[in-house]
Amino acid sequence: MLTYIFRRLLAMIPLVLGISLMSFAIIHLAPGRPSNVDQSLNPKISLETRMRLEKLYGLDKPIHLQYLNWLKMMARFEFGKSFSDNRPVSEKIMERIPITLTINIISMIFILIIAIPIGIKSALNPGSLFDKSMAIAVFIGFCLPGFWIALLLMNLFCIQLGWLPLSGIKSLDFEYLSFWQKAIDLSRHLVLPIFVSSIAGLAGISRYMRSSMIEALSQPFICTARAKGLPESTVVYKHALRNAILPIVTILGLSIPGLLGGSVIFESVFAIPGLGRLFYEAVMSRDYPLIMAEVVLTAGLTMLGNLIADISYAYADPRIRFRKQ
Amino acid sequence: MSHLKKLPMIMVAFLFLSSVCAYPQDHGDAFVSGSISDARTLMPLLASDSASADACGMIFNGLVKFDKDLNLTGDLAQSWEIKDDGLAIVFHLKKDVRWHDGAPFTADDVAFTYSKLIDPDLRTPYSGDFERVRSFEILDEHTVKITYKEPFAPGLASWGMAIIPKHLLAKKDLNLSELSRNPVGTGPYKLKKWSSQEEIELSVNRAYFEKKPFISRYIYRIIPDESTIFLEMQIQGVDSSALTPLQYKRQTDTSFFKTHYHKFNLPGMGYTYLGYNLANPKFKDKRIRQALNYAVNKDELIKMVLLGYGKVADGPFAPQSWAHTSEVKPASFNREIAKELLKQCGWKDTNNDGWLDKEGQIFEFTILTNQGNEERVKTAEIIQKRLKDIGIRVKIKVVEWNVFLTEFIGKRNFETVLLGWSLPREPDNYDIWHSSKTKEGEFNFIGYKNEEVDRLLTEARKTFDQEKRKHCYNKIQELLYEDQPYMFLYVPDSLSAVNKRFRGIQPAPAGIGYNFIDWWVPKPEQKYRMLEN
Numbered sequence: 001m002l003t004y005i006f007r008r009l010l011a012m013i014p015l016v017l018g019i020s021l022m023s024f025a026i027i028h029l030a031p032g033r034p035s036n037v038d039q040s041l042n043p044k045i046s047l048e049t050r051m052r053l054e055k056l057y058g059l060d061k062p063i064h065l066q067y068l069n070w071l072k073m074m075a076r077f078e079f080g081k082s083f084s085d086n087r088p089v090s091e092k093i094m095e096r097i098p099i100t101l102t103i104n105i106i107s108m109i110f111i112l113i114i115a116i117p118i119g120i121k122s123a124l125n126p127g128s129l130f131d132k133s134m135a136i137a138v139f140i141g142f143c144l145p146g147f148w149i150a151l152l153l154m155n156l157f158c159i160q161l162g163w164l165p166l167s168g169i170k171s172l173d174f175e176y177l178s179f180w181q182k183a184i185d186l187s188r189h190l191v192l193p194i195f196v197s198s199i200a201g202l203a204g205i206s207r208y209m210r211s212s213m214i215e216a217l218s219q220p221f222i223c224t225a226r227a228k229g230l231p232e233s234t235v236v237y238k239h240a241l242r243n244a245i246l247p248i249v250t251i252l253g254l255s256i257p258g259l260l261g262g263s264v265i266f267e268s269v270f271a272i273p274g275l276g277r278l279f280y281e282a283v284m285s286r287d288y289p290l291i292m293a294e295v296v297l298t299a300g301l302t303m304l305g306n307l308i309a310d311i312s313y314a315y316a317d318p319r320i321r322f323r324k325q
Numbered sequence: 326m327s328h329l330k331k332l333p334m335i336m337v338a339f340l341f342l343s344s345v346c347a348y349p350q351d352h353g354d355a356f357v358s359g360s361i362s363d364a365r366t367l368m369p370l371l372a373s374d375s376a377s378a379d380a381c382g383m384i385f386n387g388l389v390k391f392d393k394d395l396n397l398t399g400d401l402a403q404s405w406e407i408k409d410d411g412l413a414i415v416f417h418l419k420k421d422v423r424w425h426d427g428a429p430f431t432a433d434d435v436a437f438t439y440s441k442l443i444d445p446d447l448r449t450p451y452s453g454d455f456e457r458v459r460s461f462e463i464l465d466e467h468t469v470k471i472t473y474k475e476p477f478a479p480g481l482a483s484w485g486m487a488i489i490p491k492h493l494l495a496k497k498d499l500n501l502s503e504l505s506r507n508p509v510g511t512g513p514y515k516l517k518k519w520s521s522q523e524e525i526e527l528s529v530n531r532a533y534f535e536k537k538p539f540i541s542r543y544i545y546r547i548i549p550d551e552s553t554i555f556l557e558m559q560i561q562g563v564d565s566s567a568l569t570p571l572q573y574k575r576q577t578d579t580s581f582f583k584t585h586y587h588k589f590n591l592p593g594m595g596y597t598y599l600g601y602n603l604a605n606p607k608f609k610d611k612r613i614r615q616a617l618n619y620a621v622n623k624d625e626l627i628k629m630v631l632l633g634y635g636k637v638a639d640g641p642f643a644p645q646s647w648a649h650t651s652e653v654k655p656a657s658f659n660r661e662i663a664k665e666l667l668k669q670c671g672w673k674d675t676n677n678d679g680w681l682d683k684e685g686q687i688f689e690f691t692i693l694t695n696q697g698n699e700e701r702v703k704t705a706e707i708i709q710k711r712l713k714d715i716g717i718r719v720k721i722k723v724v725e726w727n728v729f730l731t732e733f734i735g736k737r738n739f740e741t742v743l744l745g746w747s748l749p750r751e752p753d754n755y756d757i758w759h760s761s762k763t764k765e766g767e768f769n770f771i772g773y774k775n776e777e778v779d780r781l782l783t784e785a786r787k788t789f790d791q792e793k794r795k796h797c798y799n800k801i802q803e804l805l806y807e808d809q810p811y812m813f814l815y816v817p818d819s820l821s822a823v824n825k826r827f828r829g830i831q832p833a834p835a836g837i838g839y840n841f842i843d844w845w846v847p848k849p850e851q852k853y854r855m856l857e858n
Contacts, residue, residue: 032727041730043756043768044749045373046453050766056448085365086448087502095521151552159559166562167553168523172357172544172853271548273522286727 005311012303016296020074023295024067027288034059034083034286057083070292079296080289082282089293092278097260099169100274103190104259107198108252115202116248119209120241126214134206142203150196150269157192165189167271193270197263208247216244246313253309257301354851355542356827356844359554359563363522363547366505369487370441370449376545383527383543383841385487385510388416388435391750393833393840395646397481401430401488401511407789411476416484418467422534424490425515432463437491439471441499448500454483476787478794482751513538513842522547539829539845542853561585561852564824570632573820586822591836592645593819595747596638597704598811599692602740603772607690614809615656616666620715621708622658627815630703634820638813640802641746641754645834647791648752648798653806655813663715674716681716689718694743695729701743704814708743734770742771750835752798755782758805773810826850 034057054060058069073080079089118138122131158166165171169189170182177185216222217240225235262276282290362376369381390400399405402416422430441447442455457477462470473480489499490509497504508516511534514527527543546563548554555572557563559581568577568588577588601608608614623637642649667673672681672688681688692708694701702723709719724733733739746757756762759782760774778801785797806813821837823830829843846852 031732032725033731041734041744041768042373042450043746043754044453045450046756047764047766049450049452052445052452053448053450056446081502085502085505086371086500092521151556154553154556159556162560166557166560167548168546170523172355172524172546268549269553271523271546271550271553273520273547277522277549284727 005307008307008310015303016299019299020071020292020296021067024070024292025063027286027291028063028066030286032286034288070289074296079293082290083287084282084285084290089289092290093275093293093297096273096275096278099272100262100276101259103194103197103272103274104262106190107194107201108255108259110194110198111201111205114198115205116209118202118206120213120236122206122210123213123217123244124236126210131210138203138206141199144199146196146200146263147265147269149199150192150266153192153196154269164191167269169272193266193272196266196270205248205251208251209244212244212247213240216240219243249312250309253305253312254302256305256308257298260297260301350539350829350845351848351851352537352539352845353541353848353854354826354846355544355853356540356841357544357546357562357564357853359548359557359566360545361547361549361551361554364519364525364545366502367508367516367519368489368499368505369508369510370438370447370451370489370499371505373450380525380527380545381487381508381510382512383514384508384512384516385489386422386512387485387487388418389481389485391482391485391835391839393831393835395643395750395834400485401435402484405481408470409472411478411787411789413470413472414481414484415464415468415470418469419534420467422511423532424492424511425509425530426490426493427532428490428492430488430490430511431466432469433466434488434491435469436461436463437495438486438488441489441494442486446500451483451486454480455486476789478786478789479751479753479755481789514543517542533842535842538842540827540841543841558582558586558822561824564827566822568820568822570630570634570817570820573634573822574632577822582822585825587825587830588822589820589830589832589837590634591819591821591832592643592834593635593817594643594750594836595745596641596643596816597701597743597745597814598638599708599814600742600744600771600811601809602737602742603774603810604737605690605740607688607740610670611808612666612670613672614812616663616670616715617712617717618656618809618812619659619663619666620717621711621812621814623655623814624658625711626704626707629707630700631815631817634818635815636818638816640806640813641748641757641811642752642798642802643748644816646748646750646752647795648802650799650802652799653802655806660715667715672716679716680718687718688716689720690740691720691722692741692743693722693724693729693733693739695726696723697726700817701745705743735765737765737770737772752794753782753786755786758782758801771810773808775804775808778804778808826852 058066061069070080079093081087082089082092115138118134122134125131154166157164165188169186171185174182174185217236222235222240225239260275262274264276264280266272267274267277279290279294281287282294360376360379362374364372364377364380365374366372366377367381367384369385372378372381386400388400388402389397389405392398399419401419401422403419404417406415407413408415416435418430418432418435424430439455439458439461442449442452443458457473457475457480458471459474460472462472464470471480487510493509494504506519513530513533513535515530516525517528518524518526524547525545529538529541531537546557548557548563551569554563554566555576558566573588573590577586601614603609627633627635627637636644637655639653639655640649667681667688671683673683674681676682692705694705702721705721709721712719734742756768758769758773758778760769760779762769763772781797781801781804785794785801788794805811819836823837826846827844828847829840829845830837831840833839
């Protein structure tokens with residue numbers, strides 16, 4: 001098992017290099033220049049000044065040299081400095097991670113807690129009223145545009161009813177609050193963003209759960225278990241569910257890079273300082289070091305997610321485990 | 326009877342006095358403004374985005390500033406003299422000014438700021454105006470003399486650049502981000518807290534050299550979505566925000582808004598235009614450009630696009646600026662004149678298909694504009710309709726901003742372009758209109774060339790006499806309107822709302838923010854009391 005993991009890790013190195021090379025080429029081929037150099041259309045900023053800035057940012061060098069410079073930096077685990085404010089890219093990313101991770105993990109848990117029981121219950125009686133109404137409900141949630149539902153909820157809960165704060169992640173007087181007041185303040189601010197970011201995720205998980213559960217329940221070993229006279233709850237939760245949960249594990253593994261991604265739209269609407277907006281703005285202003293850092297981060301996490309999914313697959317399914325050994 | 330008659334008068338006088346005295350101008354409270362984007366840096370020499378420039382404006386001062394009527398006045402400078410036939414400016418600095426850390430402000434700080442502005446290793450976009458300086462001399466602790474290579478009138482306004490403290494920054498690399506997050510200035514507010522993408526909190530500088538401002542805190546809340554800012558106003562979460570014409574006219578027409586907010590409709594500092602690529606043979610003839618100008622109804626554009634909140638543009642200067650003249654009358658909306666002019670140039674509908682043609686070619690062109698500006702797209706659509714009425718086929722192309730600049734504007738790859746210029750308070754627009762500024766990446770991207778305009782632009786730069794400069798700029802405005810290198814469309818009003826608890830706001834040609842240090846909130850209405858300091 002360990003050698004298997006080690007081999008997988010080694011194979012990732014050329015993959016990361018390839019991804020970084022391609023991404024580097026693509027962003028530099030995309031039209032446009034970094035905003036601090038040439039995006040403002042301000043007559044006060046003369047052509048000579050802009051050419052001087054280009055040189056100071058190292059953009060006058062041929063593209064392959066720029067890539068090599070970037071690789072040298074990466075070898076020292078440095079991402080360089082952002083073009084837009086000259087702060088280290090790693091610092092800019094680190095300060096956004098806690099809030100993004102918090103929201104994504106909580107909404108992931110929220111999705112699992114709600115979607116898995118819906119999927120199981122639907123699978124036990126396919127075609128029942130519950131199954132059909134849930135299918136409609138989760139798909140409505142999936143189809144609603146996030147920004148629209150967000151604005152409607154903000155209007156209802158924050159303006160009409162006045163129950164919740166509207167935007168941001170903390171109140172202006174946050175630093176004057178006691179610990180518990182701070183906790184309450186934060187959670188009041190996060191209720192709507194988490195709700196809105198979960199609502200679209202229910203459909204996927206609940207439908208996967210339903211179909212894999214139906215498949216599991218139709219297997220011969222379920223028939224055997226029932227024939228043995230096992231209670232229905234043991235049949236469903238011990239025998240069927242353990243088999244049906246495998247695809248969900250795969251999906252969870254694949255959603256690991258998503259934990260550090262964020263939605264630009266709801267981060268903008270709720271004024272949340274998350275990673276989604278950071279990267280979006282980086283792309284819009286052609287902030288190359290920040291874009292590259294994001295590419296590496298996402299690529300790394302995707303591969304890690306795949307690895308974890310494979311390993312947990314092997315762990316959950318004895319056939320895979322034994323074949324590997 | 327006689328003193329009974331006087332009684333109401335006395336009462337009125339008493340009431341008047343009491344209304345003034347009952348609320349002496351109270352200190353305290355915070356002003357919360359909603360900002361679409363976070364500041365990038367609070368190092369003013371590096372700040373090129375508007376959010377950074379706004380916050381730097383509260384923390385730092387320049388030597389000069391524009392007053393409420395858009396005239397130059399002293400800021401850190403007490404006064405200035407123009408010497409050596411306009412070659413030199415001598416600034417007499419104020420003597421009692423201190424940095425936020427208590428150190429005195431002197432001529433050394435000005436010299437240091439200058440040396441950094443022309444330092445080739447500093448990533449400042451503002452070096453251009455300062456590279457024209459031949460020598461910088463410190464005459465004494467509070468007097469500096471700046472000599473230019475040749476007389477350069479816009480140079481005076483360029484000293485509105487924020488002055489930075491030498492004693493704190495002398496041996497540091499100003500590109501470093503740590504310094505940009507710990508600004509020390511001379512301004513009315515100092516940085517208290519900056520959480521990236523959340524808020525920038527400024528607290529009052531009690532020792533500000535003009536006077537201690539009344540409002541204790543100035544807080545920028547960063548809310549990237551305009552509709553969220555607007556919703557925040559409905560729970561009074563932000564005290565002030567710019568409004569769109571639709572918000573100004575309809576969405577704020579509620580009793581809640583009227584009770585809690587003052588709305589301001591101020592003359593704008595920018596104009597929208599349709600620029601012709603003058604290298605294109607279709608637009609070479611001035612009569613064609615004049616014809617197109619007659620064919621587009623600017624009042625209609627203002628009514629449809631800005632819901633009436635704007636003025637017809639009559640040239641490249643702000644209507645409230647001293648450089649502007651009302652002598653130039655915008656052309657009327659007249660299709661007959663337009664058709665006649667086009668006919669003179671040979672454009673006629675010979676085959677009765679509804680489109681004008683000449684030598685077998687239909688008159689058609691593309692309007693290019695940038696993505697993300699609804700107003701411009703709507704304007705383009707209305708122009709398209711109006712030109713169709715006289716037989717000209719117009720296509721519209723909308724392109725992402727960054728691509729728009731590098732691939733289309735920079736490379737002159739357009740027929741006409743719908744854009745806007747914001748108008749700096751110093752009216753010099755040499756970079757936009759002079760025929761030498763047509764290289765790739767320069768701002769005369771339409772390729773305009775008029776020797777008379779070139780001469781006047783140069784002349785206006787060489788004299789500090791405002792009357793003479795006004796004369797030049799008035800003439801330039803006249804020539805440009807006659808030549809129509811741009812179809813000057815409209816000047817949108819600047820619309821905003823401020824919470825009613827703020828007193829002392831006096832709208833002026835410069836807007837409302839210029840006298841922020843005079844704004845105050847009566848004690849009973851103060852909202853953020855825990856922020857007292």
